[in-house]
Amino acid sequence: MPVAYPRRIAALILRFAIGIAPHDTLDWGRGMLSELSHVQGNWAALIWAVGGAGVLAKHALLSVILPGSHRRTLSSASELFSEEGPRRKTTLAAIGACTVASLLFFLAPIFRQAFHVSLAQWHNVIHVKSVFDVQGPDPELETLARKAERNHDAEGLAFVATRTTNQSESARLTEKAVHLDPKLTWIYAVVAVQYPSLPEINQWVPLLQQSDPQNALPNLIVAEKIDIDLVVREKIPHRVEEQPAAWQNAMAAAFQSPKLDNYLARLIELDRRVLLRYQVDDPFQTLGDDRWYGLPSYAVADSSSYAHWLLESGRTLEAHGDRKGAFEKYLTVVRFGQMLGPVGGFFLRRERELQEACKRLGAISEEEGNKVEAAFYTSLADQTDRAQHEELISLTNKFKGSDVSHWNAFLVKASGLVILFSGGLLLTCALAIIVRGKSLRLSALRPSRSTLVVGLCGAIGALLSSAVLYVTYRPYAEILQRFMRNGDETSLTELSSFLDTTQRPLGAQGFLDVSQFAFYFWFGVVLLCIFGLLVAVFLRFQHRARANAAT
Amino acid sequence: MKIPRISPQTVRVLERFIEHPTAWRYGYELSRETGLKSGTLYPILMRLAKFSLLETKWVTTEDGVPPRHTYRLTPKGGELVRSLPGAASAAVKVRRPAFSGGRA
Numbered sequence: 001m002p003v004a005y006p007r008r009i010a011a012l013i014l015r016f017a018i019g020i021a022p023h024d025t026l027d028w029g030r031g032m033l034s035e036l037s038h039v040q041g042n043w044a045a046l047i048w049a050v051g052g053a054g055v056l057a058k059h060a061l062l063s064v065i066l067p068g069s070h071r072r073t074l075s076s077a078s079e080l081f082s083e084e085g086p087r088r089k090t091t092l093a094a095i096g097a098c099t100v101a102s103l104l105f106f107l108a109p110i111f112r113q114a115f116h117v118s119l120a121q122w123h124n125v126i127h128v129k130s131v132f133d134v135q136g137p138d139p140e141l142e143t144l145a146r147k148a149e150r151n152h153d154a155e156g157l158a159f160v161a162t163r164t165t166n167q168s169e170s171a172r173l174t175e176k177a178v179h180l181d182p183k184l185t186w187i188y189a190v191v192a193v194q195y196p197s198l199p200e201i202n203q204w205v206p207l208l209q210q211s212d213p214q215n216a217l218p219n220l221i222v223a224e225k226i227d228i229d230l231v232v233r234e235k236i237p238h239r240v241e242e243q244p245a246a247w248q249n250a251m252a253a254a255f256q257s258p259k260l261d262n263y264l265a266r267l268i269e270l271d272r273r274v275l276l277r278y279q280v281d282d283p284f285q286t287l288g289d290d291r292w293y294g295l296p297s298y299a300v301a302d303s304s305s306y307a308h309w310l311l312e313s314g315r316t317l318e319a320h321g322d323r324k325g326a327f328e329k330y331l332t333v334v335r336f337g338q339m340l341g342p343v344g345g346f347f348l349r350r351e352r353e354l355q356e357a358c359k360r361l362g363a364i365s366e367e368e369g370n371k372v373e374a375a376f377y378t379s380l381a382d383q384t385d386r387a388q389h390e391e392l393i394s395l396t397n398k399f400k401g402s403d404v405s406h407w408n409a410f411l412v413k414a415s416g417l418v419i420l421f422s423g424g425l426l427l428t429c430a431l432a433i434i435v436r437g438k439s440l441r442l443s444a445l446r447p448s449r450s451t452l453v454v455g456l457c458g459a460i461g462a463l464l465s466s467a468v469l470y471v472t473y474r475p476y477a478e479i480l481q482r483f484m485r486n487g488d489e490t491s492l493t494e495l496s497s498f499l500d501t502t503q504r505p506l507g508a509q510g511f512l513d514v515s516q517f518a519f520y521f522w523f524g525v526v527l528l529c530i531f532g533l534l535v536a537v538f539l540r541f542q543h544r545a546r547a548n549a550a551t
Numbered sequence: 552m553k554i555p556r557i558s559p560q561t562v563r564v565l566e567r568f569i570e571h572p573t574a575w576r577y578g579y580e581l582s583r584e585t586g587l588k589s590g591t592l593y594p595i596l597m598r599l600a601k602f603s604l605l606e607t608k609w610v611t612t613e614d615g616v617p618p619r620h621t622y623r624l625t626p627k628g629g630e631l632v633r634s635l636p637g638a639a640s641a642a643v644k645v646r647r648p649a650f651s652g653g654r655a
């Protein structure tokens with residue numbers, strides 16, 4: 001009968017191991033090989049060969065590392081049993097050294113920050129909350145607010161006001177901050193953009209207009225509030241003419257304003273000062289949420305339809321021969337588009353109103369024989385087209401993030417997970433040793449070989465993952481420090497993309513997957529608990545059956 | 552004299568030898584009786600032999616079958632095992648054979 005493949009492979013493995021084994025173990029290797037033909041079962045023969053080959057390979061490796069170890073002559077029989085002691089001590093020392101080295105990483109503030117970032121992925125999984133529960137308290141912010149109130153720190157209060165998810169608290173802190181320091185009136189605008197349905201906005205807008213009369217933002221805030229009220233009342237107008245007069249006036253004033261400042265630059269500076277003052281080193285707090293835009297989204301989106309309406313009006317005036325009136329209308333659109341800038345301009349450029357206005361201005365200038373002005377507006381129209389394309393690419397890249405930041409975020413998340421797992425292994429081993437020794441005296445603690453192996457794996461895992469976490473996160477910590485100390489915004493987008501990715505649990509592709517991930521995570525936990533319970537019950541019954549058989 | 556600690560696996564192997572101190576035993580036979588896999592059993596046997604507590608011999612059982620490596624406690628080994636209180640008389644537990652691929 002032909003020899004089965006597993007058995008053939010088993011013989012091959014053992015023969016290979018014999019080939020590399022040191023001279024004094026050859027007999028043992030041949031002994032294992034001769035026994036192979038007596039092992040019952042093909043797979044059992046393969047397992048026999050793998051085990052035996054492992055022994056020979058270990059001796060081969062030892063003979064390479066310690067050439068004299070296989071020529072040692074016996075000294076006394078008691079050495080037989082004392083040999084395990086030093087080995088165990090060496091392993092314990094290695095476990096201890098690796099564990100201490102891993103713990104030493106925690107002394108470095110950068111590492112503590114990195115570890116905090118690596119755990120961010122679990123925040124949405126562990127803190128499962130209702131979709132309506134958006135006003136979750138932030139203990140860190142609450143502490144900062146208390147400190148700022150105690151110190152009468154207007155900037156500290158403004159910092160919390162722009163970040164808290166509690167709308168009424170945000171309004172209260174804003175008013176208190178401005179009361180303490182009237183120079184902070186602009187904070188009203190930031191909070192109003194964040195919470196456009198706050199009733200306090202009606203009192204804030206005149207103050208904003210008074211402090212910064214040329215800014216279009218207060219008018220956009222007014223238009224935004226009217227917009228949202230209409231949406232809430234489900235009376236959404238589809239044409240500009242159907243909008244309330246207050247909205248039309250606010251929008252007209254916004255389009256006529258000479259500047260648009262969303263106060264983002266001031267806010268970033270304020271954030272930096274407060275973070276340094278209160279020594280907040282949480283990168284998520286530092287960067288905040290969605291600060292890239294900072295404009296009332298409804299109003300800016302509606303500015304597109306208002307611009308469209310202005311263009312229509314301009315065409316009508318042109319048709320009636322009023323070129324000057326038409327020119328003014330088109331110019332208003334172009335000026336507002338330029339004012340919105342690279343980010344806000346996206347809304348206006350999307351509908352091509354800006355490009356159309358530039359083209360019409362070029363055409364009127366041409367008709368009036370003003371060739372220089374016509375060429376200027378034509379080139380502006382081309383630039384607008386290119387700028388729109390570049391802006392789209394830039395926005396897409398911003399949201400997608402770079403491959404490097406995604407890979408680094410993966411490494412950070414995986415390292416954090418391995419540190420937790422390794423810590424768990426080490427803790428389990430420590431408990432197992434204490435339970436086995438039934439004492440806390442060092443001399444009574446005798447770890448088994450398997451405990452030592454698991455402990456060593458845990459310690460090495462903890463050390464390696466700590467090192468990977470530190471090395472991977474360090475460049476991002478430097479970006480953050482540069483920004484905090486000098487306001488240097490270089491690579492801040494990269495940091496932002498990295499932090500965004502670290503908040504998604506491993507395996508979840510997008511933010512939308514997080515809720516599904518949380519479901520699968522807890523489902524898995526429940527399944528594991530049920531499995532553990534079943535195993536415990538099974539072991540209990542097996543133990544009882546053995547006890548009954550013994551009696 | 553303070554007796555050094557012996558691993559439970561070594562105790563199992565010594566138990567098998569001490570039952571019939573003069574008998575020659577095969578590796579696979581010991582493996583089945585002790586429930587130890589080859590990767591655990593052979594290092595124990597090798598260490599016992601290294602300290603002259605175990606002697607080894609090649610034996611030919613029948614024609615055409617390769618000779619087998621066999622093991623037996625030396626008088627020194629037997630003496631040492633008997634001097635270990637409780638070592639060789641450790642509680643006998645029901646153990647699963649190491650390789651239960653079929654019947655011997």
